[in-house]
Amino acid sequence: MHAPIELADTAADVLARIRERAPRVHCITNSVAQQYTANMLLAAGAVPSMTISSEEIGAFVVGADALLVNLGTLDRERKSAVETAVKAAADKELPWLLDPVFIDRSPPRAQFGRALLAARPAVVRLNPAEFAALSGNQAELAAAARFAQANATIVALTGGVDIVSDGDRRVAIANGDPLMAAVTAMGCAGAAIVCAALAVEADPWLATLAALAAFGIAGEVAAQSAQGPGSFAVAMIDALHRLDRATLRARVKVS
Amino acid sequence: MHAPIELADTAADVLARIRERAPRVHCITNSVAQQYTANMLLAAGAVPSMTISSEEIGAFVVGADALLVNLGTLDRERKSAVETAVKAAADKELPWLLDPVFIDRSPPRAQFGRALLAARPAVVRLNPAEFAALSGNQAELAAAARFAQANATIVALTGGVDIVSDGDRRVAIANGDPLMAAVTAMGCAGAAIVCAALAVEADPWLATLAALAAFGIAGEVAAQSAQGPGSFAVAMIDALHRLDRATLRARVKVS
Amino acid sequence: MHAPIELADTAADVLARIRERAPRVHCITNSVAQQYTANMLLAAGAVPSMTISSEEIGAFVVGADALLVNLGTLDRERKSAVETAVKAAADKELPWLLDPVFIDRSPPRAQFGRALLAARPAVVRLNPAEFAALSGNQAELAAAARFAQANATIVALTGGVDIVSDGDRRVAIANGDPLMAAVTAMGCAGAAIVCAALAVEADPWLATLAALAAFGIAGEVAAQSAQGPGSFAVAMIDALHRLDRATLRARVKVS
Numbered sequence: 001m002h003a004p005i006e007l008a009d010t011a012a013d014v015l016a017r018i019r020e021r022a023p024r025v026h027c028i029t030n031s032v033a034q035q036y037t038a039n040m041l042l043a044a045g046a047v048p049s050m051t052i053s054s055e056e057i058g059a060f061v062v063g064a065d066a067l068l069v070n071l072g073t074l075d076r077e078r079k080s081a082v083e084t085a086v087k088a089a090a091d092k093e094l095p096w097l098l099d100p101v102f103i104d105r106s107p108p109r110a111q112f113g114r115a116l117l118a119a120r121p122a123v124v125r126l127n128p129a130e131f132a133a134l135s136g137n138q139a140e141l142a143a144a145a146r147f148a149q150a151n152a153t154i155v156a157l158t159g160g161v162d163i164v165s166d167g168d169r170r171v172a173i174a175n176g177d178p179l180m181a182a183v184t185a186m187g188c189a190g191a192a193i194v195c196a197a198l199a200v201e202a203d204p205w206l207a208t209l210a211a212l213a214a215f216g217i218a219g220e221v222a223a224q225s226a227q228g229p230g231s232f233a234v235a236m237i238d239a240l241h242r243l244d245r246a247t248l249r250a251r252v253k254v255s
Numbered sequence: 256m257h258a259p260i261e262l263a264d265t266a267a268d269v270l271a272r273i274r275e276r277a278p279r280v281h282c283i284t285n286s287v288a289q290q291y292t293a294n295m296l297l298a299a300g301a302v303p304s305m306t307i308s309s310e311e312i313g314a315f316v317v318g319a320d321a322l323l324v325n326l327g328t329l330d331r332e333r334k335s336a337v338e339t340a341v342k343a344a345a346d347k348e349l350p351w352l353l354d355p356v357f358i359d360r361s362p363p364r365a366q367f368g369r370a371l372l373a374a375r376p377a378v379v380r381l382n383p384a385e386f387a388a389l390s391g392n393q394a395e396l397a398a399a400a401r402f403a404q405a406n407a408t409i410v411a412l413t414g415g416v417d418i419v420s421d422g423d424r425r426v427a428i429a430n431g432d433p434l435m436a437a438v439t440a441m442g443c444a445g446a447a448i449v450c451a452a453l454a455v456e457a458d459p460w461l462a463t464l465a466a467l468a469a470f471g472i473a474g475e476v477a478a479q480s481a482q483g484p485g486s487f488a489v490a491m492i493d494a495l496h497r498l499d500r501a502t503l504r505a506r507v508k509v510s
Numbered sequence: 511m512h513a514p515i516e517l518a519d520t521a522a523d524v525l526a527r528i529r530e531r532a533p534r535v536h537c538i539t540n541s542v543a544q545q546y547t548a549n550m551l552l553a554a555g556a557v558p559s560m561t562i563s564s565e566e567i568g569a570f571v572v573g574a575d576a577l578l579v580n581l582g583t584l585d586r587e588r589k590s591a592v593e594t595a596v597k598a599a600a601d602k603e604l605p606w607l608l609d610p611v612f613i614d615r616s617p618p619r620a621q622f623g624r625a626l627l628a629a630r631p632a633v634v635r636l637n638p639a640e641f642a643a644l645s646g647n648q649a650e651l652a653a654a655a656r657f658a659q660a661n662a663t664i665v666a667l668t669g670g671v672d673i674v675s676d677g678d679r680r681v682a683i684a685n686g687d688p689l690m691a692a693v694t695a696m697g698c699a700g701a702a703i704v705c706a707a708l709a710v711e712a713d714p715w716l717a718t719l720a721a722l723a724a725f726g727i728a729g730e731v732a733a734q735s736a737q738g739p740g741s742f743a744v745a746m747i748d749a750l751h752r753l754d755r756a757t758l759r760a761r762v763k764v765s
Contacts, residue, residue, distance in 0.1 A: 030560070031560070035288075035440070038439035039439050039488065043484050048439065050287050051328045053331065059361045072560075073560055073563070074566065075563045076587065077331065102559060105569060106569045106570065184549050227748040228553065228752055229748065229751055230743075230751070233485075233549065233744075234488075234489055234744055235485060238481075239483070241484055297694055303694065304615065306582070310618050314617060314618075315615055315616065332586065489741055489743075489744055490740060490741070492738060492743075493739065496738040497738055
């Protein structure tokens with residue numbers, strides 16, 4: 001799985017399945033990220049839904065193929081929606097991803113994040129500061145692997161290089177562009193693409209690698225034509241929509 | 256009204272009045288659609304407002320020239336806002352449009368949608384799955400006409416071809432581009448443009464046809480320069496802003 | 511301070527400090543403006559956060575370098591968040607800006623806006639209709655100066671020309687482009703850039719002038735390549751990201 005060509009082909013296959021099957025991804029995500037996340041999912045070929053009403057969320061999760069739980073802008077109704085949705089996902093054995101946005105900034109949010117970990121997300125996506133707040137350890141490869149092992153999940157530690165570990169296996173993906181950090185909700189949208197991949201690939205490890213590689217490579221393609229973070233954000237959507245096997249093969253950087 | 260040239264001229268006249276009068280459109284719309292809807296209304300020349308606070312919504316509706324009621328992301332406060340707003344619209348005889356987003360996915364939302372129908376929206380805008388959930392019938396021309404008749408409203412059944420019926424009259428508009436389905440909130444924004452048209456055209460039938468034709472044609476113009484759904488969404492705003500009579504006449508496809 | 515070259519250099523210095531220090535700006539802003547505001551702050555080099563949860567807002571404000579209080583889409587949770595945040599800002603002596611969006615449309619919002627004035631914002635940013643509703647006077651230079659004096663704040667009255675007064679001093683900035691009025695949340699985003707400037711410039715008067723001049727000039731640069739309000743909104747983000755001293759010097763129009 002570490003061979004670049006193999007990862008590129010897995011990513012191409014996963015993208016092809018998303019485009020063919022149009023999986024439904026229900027997103028409980030912060031209000032800042034909703035529009036960009038929905039557009040990125042549509043660009044990939046998935047079908048987003050975004051409601052957080054406690055009356056309705058059960059029906060949306062039951063009809064979905066994967067669930068995104070993002071803790072940004074965590075108001076009361078959103079928090080209650082997360083609890084209902086995670087239970088519905090467990091009942092249905094639906095894969096879900098935890099994106100504990102800004103838990104390094106808010107102690108109650110960090111506590112909520114730790115409680116959610118116990119509910120067994122398939123994947124946890126976070127940045128180094130969030131990883132430190134959630135795990136109590138510095139964000140590096142060995143700590144990520146231990147944390148993944150201890151929590152029986154996959155850790156996707158994203159940043160300049162994305163580190164993905166399920167405890168045993170550890171992969172570093174070096175794709176992406178610095179402009180990705182200058183667009184709000186870029187990480188949130190990347191996590192949503194991981195969810196779309198989880199919906200069409202039974203191995204959550206492969207799904208995570210494939211999605212993050214594709215997302216980073218879309219960022220590289222977008223950077224080629226961007227004049228700044230505004231046009232970059234738009235071009236990322238176009239690039240993900242058009243991403244093909246040849247581009248994935250030519251650009252994937254994995255170790 | 257079925258002659259293309261006549262519809263193109265009506266659409267051009269309605270756009271000109273929106274640009275001249277800058278009608279206020281109050282939108283209760285889902286959190287994913289708010290920004291794109293507001294930008295599309297501004298591009299058309301209208302003035303959007305978006306609050307859903309129950310304390311304030313009465314004042315905003317009283318000051319508005321049309322009301323959009325979109326049921327996406329239907330949380331508690333939004334639901335209560337809809338009820339207050341629809342009453343205020345009835346008192347003021349303000350035209351309003353019902354966009355029952357995703358009622359096919361959520362039984363409580365479908366029930367709420369049916370209750371709102373009884374409050375007499377000028378127009379109901381929906382896709383085939385939503386029409387089936389609301390009416391209990393397959394989405395086709397005759398069923399749309401019967402439903403419009405029974406509910407004394409105008410049905411705008413949007414998709415590859417937009418079907419508009421007030422019961423007696425039935426028109427199909429074949430403008431638009433497949434990329435419109437790859438951008439979130441595109442249908443929601445189209446419904447908002449119908450609202451802007453309702454604010455400046457007393458005949459809701461003409462207003463609906465004019466707005467949907469203009470919107471679809473803006474999509475065709477945008478597709479000419481788009482590199483994918485990201486740049487398409489941006490170009491749609493530009494295209495609606497600049498849409499002129501000659502383009503409408505050259506492109507309208509109605510039957 | 512009225513010399514254009516001096517203002518251009520102040521703006522360039524303030525932008526350089528934002529890019530270097532990456533100040534955190536916590537934004538309580540309306541749901542329509544959140545994404546664009548966050549992207550504009552990131553483009554300027556600042557780090558936005560947007561939560562409105564009453565449980566968390568205290569921690570976010572304490573960790574921030576400036577606070578934006580925008581009264582758009584003022585639902586219950588947002589209103590309660592404003593009250594908590596303004597208290598936390600006072601305790602920490604954090605500069606904050608009041609943007610009383612649409613108070614001319616909603617009497618309860620106007621009342622809330624007046625109460626917030628008593629809590630001593632560093633800057634109040636508003637348009638002429640909002641100024642009239644808040645102050646009871648016509649929006650013109652002398653009235654803005656009196657209002658600033660009486661409330662010990664800086665008034666930034668934005669529009670075709672931006673008027674900035676702290677009571678004694680009065681400056682008019684004539685930069686900007688008409689397309690700025692055709693993009694939703696443009697004024698909200700401009701207010702957020704003032705907040706970023708407040709975080710790195712101790713004199714709130716200089717911070718406000720610098721930010722508004724830079725913002726207007728970014729608008730002029732963006733208009734050069736825009737095809738309409740859609741591409742303009744994107745180009746504004748790029749332009750602010752790349753704005754340099756030479757462009758500021760060449761374009762600043764102040765009197």
